[in-house]
Amino acid sequence: MTEQPNNLETAANPDKLRRVAIDPVSRVEGHGKVTLLLDENDHVHQVRLHIVEFRGFEKFIQGRPYWEAPVMVQRLCGICPVSHHIAASKAMDMVVGASLTPTAEKVRRLMHYGQILQSHALHFFHLSSPDLLFGFDSDVAKRNIVGVAAEYPDLARQGVLLRKFGQEVIRVTAGKRIHGTGAIPGGVNKNVSLEERDYLLQDVEQIVAWSRDAVGIARRLFEQNLDLYNGFGRIRAHTLNLVREDGAMDLYHGGLRARGMDGNTLFDHFDYGRYWDVIFEDVKPWSYMKFPFLRSLGPEQGWYRVGPLTRVTQCDFIPTPLAEQARQEFLAFGGGSAASATLGFHWARMIEMLHAAETIESLLHDTELQGTDLVSTGKRQGRGVGVIEAPRGTLIHHYRVDENDQIIRCNLIVSTTHNNQAMNEAIRAVARMYLDGRTLTEGLLNHIEVAIRAFDPCLSCATHALGKMPLELELIDAAGERISALSRGTQGAGSCLAA
Amino acid sequence: MTPPPLLVIAVGNPSRGDDALAPLLLQRLREWVARSGREDDIELLEDFQLQVEHAADMQARELVLFLDAGLNTQPPYTLDRVQPHGGSALFSHALPPEDVLATYARVYREPPPPSYVLCISGAAFELGAALSRHGAQNLEAAYACAVELMHAANAAAWESLMCGRG
Numbered sequence: 001m002t003e004q005p006n007n008l009e010t011a012a013n014p015d016k017l018r019r020v021a022i023d024p025v026s027r028v029e030g031h032g033k034v035t036l037l038l039d040e041n042d043h044v045h046q047v048r049l050h051i052v053e054f055r056g057f058e059k060f061i062q063g064r065p066y067w068e069a070p071v072m073v074q075r076l077c078g079i080c081p082v083s084h085h086i087a088a089s090k091a092m093d094m095v096v097g098a099s100l101t102p103t104a105e106k107v108r109r110l111m112h113y114g115q116i117l118q119s120h121a122l123h124f125f126h127l128s129s130p131d132l133l134f135g136f137d138s139d140v141a142k143r144n145i146v147g148v149a150a151e152y153p154d155l156a157r158q159g160v161l162l163r164k165f166g167q168e169v170i171r172v173t174a175g176k177r178i179h180g181t182g183a184i185p186g187g188v189n190k191n192v193s194l195e196e197r198d199y200l201l202q203d204v205e206q207i208v209a210w211s212r213d214a215v216g217i218a219r220r221l222f223e224q225n226l227d228l229y230n231g232f233g234r235i236r237a238h239t240l241n242l243v244r245e246d247g248a249m250d251l252y253h254g255g256l257r258a259r260g261m262d263g264n265t266l267f268d269h270f271d272y273g274r275y276w277d278v279i280f281e282d283v284k285p286w287s288y289m290k291f292p293f294l295r296s297l298g299p300e301q302g303w304y305r306v307g308p309l310t311r312v313t314q315c316d317f318i319p320t321p322l323a324e325q326a327r328q329e330f331l332a333f334g335g336g337s338a339a340s341a342t343l344g345f346h347w348a349r350m351i352e353m354l355h356a357a358e359t360i361e362s363l364l365h366d367t368e369l370q371g372t373d374l375v376s377t378g379k380r381q382g383r384g385v386g387v388i389e390a391p392r393g394t395l396i397h398h399y400r401v402d403e404n405d406q407i408i409r410c411n412l413i414v415s416t417t418h419n420n421q422a423m424n425e426a427i428r429a430v431a432r433m434y435l436d437g438r439t440l441t442e443g444l445l446n447h448i449e450v451a452i453r454a455f456d457p458c459l460s461c462a463t464h465a466l467g468k469m470p471l472e473l474e475l476i477d478a479a480g481e482r483i484s485a486l487s488r489g490t491q492g493a494g495s496c497l498a499a
Numbered sequence: 500m501t502p503p504p505l506l507v508i509a510v511g512n513p514s515r516g517d518d519a520l521a522p523l524l525l526q527r528l529r530e531w532v533a534r535s536g537r538e539d540d541i542e543l544l545e546d547f548q549l550q551v552e553h554a555a556d557m558q559a560r561e562l563v564l565f566l567d568a569g570l571n572t573q574p575p576y577t578l579d580r581v582q583p584h585g586g587s588a589l590f591s592h593a594l595p596p597e598d599v600l601a602t603y604a605r606v607y608r609e610p611p612p613p614s615y616v617l618c619i620s621g622a623a624f625e626l627g628a629a630l631s632r633h634g635a636q637n638l639e640a641a642y643a644c645a646v647e648l649m650h651a652a653n654a655a656a657w658e659s660l661m662c663g664r665g
Contacts, residue, residue: 055549060627075514075515076547078547078593079593122550145602146598146605149602149605149606151609156606164552179513356650
């Protein structure tokens with residue numbers, strides 16, 4: 001990015017400033033953290049979301065036979081293994097020259113929408129709802145999953161059961177709860193039996209109903225806190241997402257659509273098999289996470305946002321009736337204000353969850369799920385690119401395979417990496433509005449985290465690591481001395497350690 | 500249908516060195532359960548990490564055993580009773596066992612089944628790393644302990660086992 005005054009990416013005189021770190025430390029691996037540089041009057045001069053771990057996955061996968069990739073990539077991330085499983089399988093479809101049979105594609109779609117449903121349910125009901133229901137600076141001891149379960153037990157229960165249903169869809173289609181082998185190069189290795197279909201059908205109406213209710217909850221939260229939700233972390237961003245040939249939302253397959261922050265189309269239905277013609281990755285010395293950008297706009301202006309908010313606003317329609325109705329209401333709300341608000345992510349995410357529930361219901365009634373033509377092959381290729389819309393946004397898997405069937409090169413651009421600059425811009429907006437010139441408290445610093453959480457980042461994915469991320473906040477003076485610290489571990493509420 | 504009274508949940512990533520200890524232990528227990536014909540008594544689950552849906556898995560159980568690996572765990576392993584306790588970091592997509600139990604208690608409005616954590620001491624957790632010698636040795640000891648627990652699958656027996664180990 002261009003070093004502009006007040007853009008808060010790089011301070012003019014960092015040596016004279018205090019540093020505050022919001023430091024999620026992992027159990028065993030690297031982690032992400034946010035640093036703020038403040039002057040003596042608590043004015044904010046620099047805000048950065050850093051990722052501090054080397055990317056190791058591309059090397060890990062090199063030398064392995066291509067057919068192992070759909071299974072091995074699930075070990076990249078314990079949070080969204082199914083997304084990597086499907087993206088890698090799509091890339092390997094290209095390697096084996098396959099055009100999927102209807103049964104194979106529908107089984108994979110069912111698996112993918114199960115993943116969308118369970119991921120969105122977890123994020124809304126259990127990761128974000130504590131902030132949204134109790135307030136961003138409410139009692140930190142209550143602001144967690146268990147606090148929500150205590151005050152809103154029915155909501156928490158719905159969250160658990162929505163998540164559980166999504167996991168069951170995955171188990172049925174992938175064959176196992178984890179380390180699934182359902183998707184393979186060129187197809188799938190099992191169909192959905194009538195017994196399995198009936199098992200899922202018995203709950204699906206309830207799942208659709210709860211998802212519809214969840215859209216209503218997200219809307220009410222927005223309505224009840226209109227000024228806050230409209231203004232919080234608001235940024236203007238270009239967008240990138242997949243859309244179906246007719247412009248519909250399609251989270252499994254489509255062409256790339258990019259729009260500028262003014263709504264102008266930069267490219268549409270672009271073949272993702274040549275994504276590098278339109279997307280490039282920049283690096284910055286202060287973060288291991290790359291900064292992708294749209295080539296036509298360059299590294300300074302070409303950053304963009306992906307994920308539910310982008311997909312819901314940039315598709316032409318959602319091809320399931322309840323979700324499309326919810327989308328129309330979302331777009332119309334406040335003259336379009338929710339559709340461009342960072343906290344609009346939550347509402348958009350619930351619209352997608354409803355779409356996922358409707359899609360699962362529709363697929364379960366499709367008799368092609370019981371088909372027996374599962375795998376196809378074609379002319380072998382040396383390169384495979386698989387792209388899906390994962391729960392957090394566009395996910396790109398790109399492999400080169402040699403004549404010995406070994407993977408010799410791999411590049412992954414995960415959703416959180418696409419959103420790297422957008423998240424940085426959002427937390428800078430929050431810092432300007434809420435932190436500048438004020439004495440920092442845990443509640444104020446949580447505002448930064450609320451902005452990050454709206455994107456539902458997976459730092460495990462982005463850094464190719466697994467791990468828990470408890471928080472540690474340190475206030476360090478210009479001489480490097482710790483003045484105070486706030487910590488929030490895995491075992492309980494926060495504590496304040498004044499040095 | 501009533502599920503098996505004992506649920507064993509192993510968490511870990513097989514491709515991260517000693518993070519594979521719990522899944523490996525589960526694999527050996529699976530063989531032991533099959534050999535012993537105990538499939539109706541014991542259900543074995545594996546996952547990368549714990550999350551809220553595991554509270555649903557715990558319904559109608561008499562006893563739950565979590566298997567995990569830890570970097571700072573006293574070798575060769577620790578065995579502890581775990582109690583419901585809320586308040587994990589919001590940033591995390593993973594929950595500690597205490598939070599799963601607390602979620603259970605709140606969601607189902609009843610105390611969770613007695614639950615224990617068998618945590619194996621590990622040394623190396625990097626992506627692509629093999630099991631460390633330290634971890635492999637501790638796995639043997641943990642397996643012996645786990646089999647003992649499977650033989651006497653009730654909370655009172657497990658409590659006395661813990662006491663016996665000082």
